[in-house]
Amino acid sequence: LVSNPQTAPSEVDGVNLEEIREFAKAFKIRRLSLGLTQTQVGQALSAAEGPAYSQSAICRHTILRSHFFLPQEAQENTIGSSLTGKLNPGLLYPARFEKLDITPKSAQKIKPVLERWMAEAEARHRSGMQNLTEFIGSEPSKKRKRRTSFTPQALEILNSHFEKNTHPSGQEMTEIAEKLNYDREVVRVWFCNRRQKEKRMTPPGEPPPTHEGPYSHSGSAGDASSCHDL
Amino acid sequence: LVSNPQTAPSEVDGVNLEEIREFAKAFKIRRLSLGLTQTQVGQALSAAEGPAYSQSAICRHTILRSHFFLPQEAQENTIGSSLTGKLNPGLLYPARFEKLDITPKSAQKIKPVLERWMAEAEARHRSGMQNLTEFIGSEPSKKRKRRTSFTPQALEILNSHFEKNTHPSGQEMTEIAEKLNYDREVVRVWFCNRRQKEKRMTPPGEPPPTHEGPYSHSGSAGDASSCHDL
DNA sequence: CCATTCATTCATTCATTCTCA
DNA sequence: GAGAATGAATGAATGAATGCG
Numbered sequence A, B: 001l002v003s004n005p006q007t008a009p010s011e012v013d014g015v016n017l018e019e020i021r022e023f024a025k026a027f028k029i030r031r032l033s034l035g036l037t038q039t040q041v042g043q044a045l046s047a048a049e050g051p052a053y054s055q056s057a058i059c060r061h062t063i064l065r066s067h068f069f070l071p072q073e074a075q076e077n078t079i080g081s082s083l084t085g086k087l088n089p090g091l092l093y094p095a096r097f098e099k100l101d102i103t104p105k106s107a108q109k110i111k112p113v114l115e116r117w118m119a120e121a122e123a124r125h126r127s128g129m130q131n132l133t134e135f136i137g138s139e140p141s142k143k144r145k146r147r148t149s150f151t152p153q154a155l156e157i158l159n160s161h162f163e164k165n166t167h168p169s170g171q172e173m174t175e176i177a178e179k180l181n182y183d184r185e186v187v188r189v190w191f192c193n194r195r196q197k198e199k200r201m202t203p204p205g206e207p208p209p210t211h212e213g214p215y216s217h218s219g220s221a222g223d224a225s226s227c228h229d230l
Numbered sequence C: 001c002c003a004t005t006c007a008t009t010c011a012t013t014c015a016t017t018c019t020c021a
Numbered sequence D: 001g002a003g004a005a006t007g008a009a010t011g012a013a014t015g016a017a018t019g020c021g
Helices: A017-033 A038-049 A052-058 A073-075 A089-099 A106-127 A129-135 A152-162 A170-180 A185-202 B019-033 B038-049 B055-063 B071-076 B078-084 B104-126 B130-137 B152-164 B170-180 B183-201
Strands: none
Touching: A017 A106, A038 A106, A106 A129, A152 A170, A152 A185, A170 A185, B019 B104, B038 B055, B038 B104, B104 B130, B152 B170, B152 B183, B170 B183
16 A cells, blocks of 8 residues: 555545645744754753653654655655654654654644744744743754864874775774874764765766775674764 | 866756856856955845855855866966965965865856846946945945054963964953953954964974964863854 | 855955164 | 065855754
8 A cells, every 4th residue: 555646635544634734834934933953943842841752753653755745746845855864862853743754643743742832932032032042941052063173194194094995984983083082073074074075076077086995895893884873 | 186177078967067157257256346245245145035155155156166167267267366376475375276165066056046146236236336235234345343452461471372272262262352351353363363373484394383282172061162152 | 975054274455563764 | 754574354265063854
């Protein structure tokens, strides 16, 4: 089943999809006009409503966007196009909700919560930024990490590593970080940015400049490489 | 690198580079003839179009390097070279036009926005400076801040701080500023300029002169650092 | 991973201060 | 005093950090 994406059913399980869809869209706009990120909303929310919600979202809720969007609609709908969010506990709700990346039933269930919260936030906002800040909890815009500045020496080393391998494993990065005495995370980000730069610098047709063996995925054991592990 | 100066690919990702390149060039000229800075355009733009593009975005769109400029062209491009390439004896001048910094795709995306905005701005301009001023919002040409002059005592203290740490955190700067009773911003700029001077004075190979503790990335946690206040 | 932001650096300008004739 | 030097202020460019999909 589910292979039947023709007409948008506007009612499922006694839930008015149209309405939810509408609300999700509006919600995003409202969120943006308060200058809040999904993360902020998510955190504030789970602080306010208890973490009960963010939990259930994670497991279940298969991606049932077909309930809400017809294929072609999805294309046009700039607000809610593709993707399944990164799973960040607090962030989960608003993110998935805005994407309508949940079952109609759950959506229906969260809607009033979001509505209530947003109304409150807006009220606070109107009555002064200070109040909003206070409402959404700690930092309204949690401050940026202080920009690291690498010493020329460190840069040299980083670059030489990069030339040898653009995708160092998590292990390698840890080592590099240790050797240079920078935060591992900082090193990780450096590689991300460096790859990005590389990509921009390499005009269209060009083959990836010299750096040989792209991703030697010669899986050396502890190659959990990816970024997730914190 | 980039030793491939043959024909400019004029189409990438379905984007006409030639056209974008052309436009970027023209845009800069148009901006300059209205006497506007990138920052002004950026601000006005995001005021007009909603949260949009920052100064750096404008910059990136306007400059568009390697993707768009062929080596020999770069030579002729008077705008580009006259800006980047004034040779100031004593200052090394960096290799120009070797890094590119925006994807054709993004460029394509911003183009119409810039075009529309610029057309409007020009119209305003024609119909009287007042209108332009109004259009771009804030001060069209706010005058230069008055040059601060530090007392010898202040300088001494500043320098001693600098020797200990060339990159004081926002917090530290605030303290220094307070102690010396200068504007925090002024102190910040002083450090920027001081670092610049240091760099000029330190020949290439040299290791960063004595000042130990290179750039404390070991940011002391609650580092409110940034400048946002005001 | 990509697009974007924003703090910082880089390059330049221009108000001062310093020379020296 | 006029020009050379100096350096605070500024505009542009860069890149580390972030958000989001």
